Amino acid sequence: MTRFSGKILLAYFAAILLAVIAGDLLLIRFLENLLLANARQDLQQEWFESYPSLQGAVVAPSRAQELSGRLEKLAQDTSYRFTLFDLSGTPVADSRPGQPPDSGGLPRIPEVRQALQNGQAFALRAAAGEASQWLFFAKLTEDAVFRVGVSTSGIAALLNRVRLYLWLATGLLLAGTWLFYAALLRRANEALVRFRKMVRGFEQGDYAQRFLVLSGDQVGERAESMNTLAKDLEGKIRALAEERNRLKAILYTMQEGVIVLNADGNIALFNPAMRRLFGLDETALGKPPITVIRNADLQGVVDQCLSGQPVENRELRVIQGGQERFLMLQATPFSGKSEPLGAIIVMYDVTNLRRLERVRRDFVANVSHELKTPLTSIQGYVETLLDSPGGAEQTKNFLAIIDANARRLSKLVEDLLRLSEIESQQFVLRPETFPAAELVGEVLDLHDALLKRKDIRVEATVTPEGLSLHTDRMALTHILSNLLENAVKYGKPGTAIRLACRQDGDTARFSVQDEGIGIAQAHLERIFERFYRVDRSRSRQEGSTGLGLAIVKHLVQLLGGEIEVESAEEVGTTFRFSVPHSVI
Template sequence: MFASIKWRFIVVYFLLVFIAMVIVGIFIIGRLESQQIANITSSMEQNIQTIIESISELAEDDWMIVQEDIQETLSAWGFGSNETLYVIKNDDIATVIASSSKKNKRIIGESAFINGKYMDSELILAAYNGEKLSKDIPDSNENTVANHIAYPVLTDVGKVKGIIYMVSDLENVYVTVNESKKILTNATMIALIITVFLGYLIASSITEPIRDVTNKAEEMAMGNFEQFVEVKSDDEIGQLASMFNHLTLKLKDTIREMDLERSKLDTIFNYMAEGVIAVDLSGNIIHANPIAIEILELTQEKSLEPYSIFREAIPLKLINLDDINYDDETTLEGDRSLEIDSHVYKVKYAPFKNERNNIGGLIIVFQDMTNEHKLDNMRKEFVANVSHELKTPITTIKSYTETLMDDGIDEEMEQRFLAVIDNECDRMARLVKDLLQLSNLDYKKTTWKKQEVSAKKLLKEILLKLEFAFKEKNHKIIVDVEENLPNIVIDKDGIEQVILNIISNAIKYTENGGEIQISSRCLDDTISIKVKDNGIGIPEEDRQRIFERFYRVEKGRSRESGGTGLGLSIAKQIIEAHNGEILLDSCFGEGTTVEIKIPYEKV
């Protein structure tokens, strides 16, 4: 029951009113009791003073002489039934000489100290010392409380002649107090009953809208989003209802947008040309599009089975997903090649994350590269065939050219034609040489003569060979080579060809008076050789294809400078054959930076 907020409200209201009434009751009753006693004490003092002033015999020094007169006066005095007055002489035994009580006449003539149940010795002794005191003393016989007051009567010189001792029963006071307690108790009970009733009404006015919102939210949790709450007020509860209705509208819009996006993604996923599968961390296929099912020869039932069944169907060891460490994000993204039934696929994979932003598995894309693979093979065969077919004609043309240059025809015309033929032969010879080199690299027929070479010395020799070319175009050359570069084990001719090609390109495509920076650094496990120029740069659309064979950014300018379009492709293959990498970064109109990284063995 107390799990409900309604009953919590009621209990809180009940406790607040109860505590408030108790505090008020204690304060009022206590104050009433003390005020009643104070009033009685004050009245007793006034009566005593009136008696002292009225009884002239009290002015006598020896009260024993006028004892009868004092007694007659007290007997005739109109004391109430709850009041008793004693006159005590100041002698050694505190003799009681008069009393207003008709029941206790025998106390007259006796010592006040031996009548403890009627008078208090402490008050008497204090009065003998000139002090006026009052005290509430319980009556052991009648189970009541009486107010005792001892009032000293002084001589003209301030000496105590005797004591007026007065006792007033407080029964009426406590009757009044008890009646007040009953009234407050009844008032408290009535207030608590009203509080519970009002608390129930107030709590219901608060909890009913909350319960309505809760029920609507439960319906929404079950998929029914057509839920709206009636707004009945402008207070916080009304604001909660308004916000709930606003949330409902926003949620419906969001779900509608999500459904639309999901529909788009499903359409894209199902009709895309590449095969796509998703696997979880356990290796289970959790989704596959129709192309992937066709490529992997899966049935719809199989695509829902554990990944091990799929693994047995095709040579997944070529993809080698077993070496992926899901705790290391650097291994979760990459691409590999895979051949299935004479089809070549480029397999790309990347991680996807779940709702907790944790890696939930891999998305694997199968891109059919069969045609590209065939074209690449055809191009390789073409390079090999052209190289071998052109070798003999070039030799023949060269021989005839040399013969014609010695003939007796018009010398000027003869020399001009023969020079052109000679240049074209040289160009074809370079082309054949490049084609043969590419063919050897493609088919791994190149024999590398690796030796330990000083990188610094190698760069120095290359720059010496290109010194004339630098001066011809008035280039500013900045060389920054780190001291104590380690030696590298390379094919000197091959690496020299790569560096010469890169620096030559920088010279070709940098305007006269331009700047070329050549630097070399020792990295963690590689030697970095970087060539940076401020030439014409490479357009963004050409950067991805710059290492392709026969690809030229400026075809006319490349031919004029004798380029074949094979230099960077050869350079890339030579560097990769040395387990290195070649990186190119360029900004059109601002310049190009080419970096070569060659591994070396640490000592």
């Protein structure tokens, strides 16, 4: 039982007790008066019925015995007491001679005195020798005062019984009230426990629980209200959760990095893309962006956005992990009704775009340069021939130079077209089955003259000897031819080139190793870029377009393989590539 309900119950009991006490006083007094009034009427009635038997009797002390006998006879089988007094108020005869007489003269017997004075009188008082009070009625006659009395012990007993019944009823009422209140309180407590459990469930996000409504009283009404509230909350929370999940799904699948800042400018949320961009973890939450992304320009954007000014399409240059990156940024503040709540910053990596723009610029510049050089040479020799034709030998030399530059232009255009075809995915693979040794032999035959001219030998191996390949023969021929041609061009006279093909599980692995001048480590990362040359002047002398290795890389990837290079200056270079069994 709670303190509050205990106080209510005690107050209720106190009110009942006060009401019972007041009722006891008023009811008992009322009943007592009523019973005494009836007793007075009975005494009067008894007096008038008894007195005629005494009328005419001489009331004198000398006749006391006779009179007492007559009074005893009157009192026989009754509860009344009869007494005769002379006119002086002295008792002469009594129906109860064994009882101590009421004596002492006029002043000691109030009803006799009043009867002598007023003709009749009632008196309620204690009688000599009696434990209870008596009610007396005395009336004056011609020569005496005749008094009738009756004990009020019966009235007192009746009143005591009434009082007992009253208190017993009160006790039963209190007990019944207690039991009823206990049952009601238990039901209310059970309802409160369910209410409390339901509220705790709300705090934990459980809005599916419902009350079982068993009655239409206040508890039932409250239960119905709680059920309605729970249903409304469940619907709203479900809608909010669905909206949150949609937003979360959008946020977490965005390729752009997103940071949400609170009103203090600290990080409140970031998505996986932002985690990947800057290597953030959960420790970044609650910190200013400048502490985890050390970039003054970014902090300037944050300050501007938190001041209420949006930022659009601002590019940032950041150094992350020793690498330069370019980020395009947009920042938007958001606020409540009267105060700012924070900002949302969206970043997307444009590093590849900037790299492609640089590659495009370099490509245009390189193509322009590669085309301009042979065209200038051709134009110069043609003008020379037209302006001053020389002898046959000079003309032949000039035409040979023109032919070499024309071939260089043709090869450049051919490589550009092939590279464009591969990059635009217009190159169609035509797989066929053929022996690997046969392919290697064809590639060696194509470069036989160049090998002899440079005095370089080739050591070719195919493991196992009967290995057959199922792939695009022309593409693989182009790859091996380009790698072998480079090995010959940059190899040293009198050295060897090792060309190997071997089966490795589900993969065919090729390698071309020379003993040439090698490539510096600084150039290895860019060796497969278009028009990238380690030694530009020597490459042009060798007739290189700068596109060969770029085409090789794209063809290897088109076949589903990978290519890598190892090199050491003045030691040699090794190109390795693989073709998975899914293509072979």
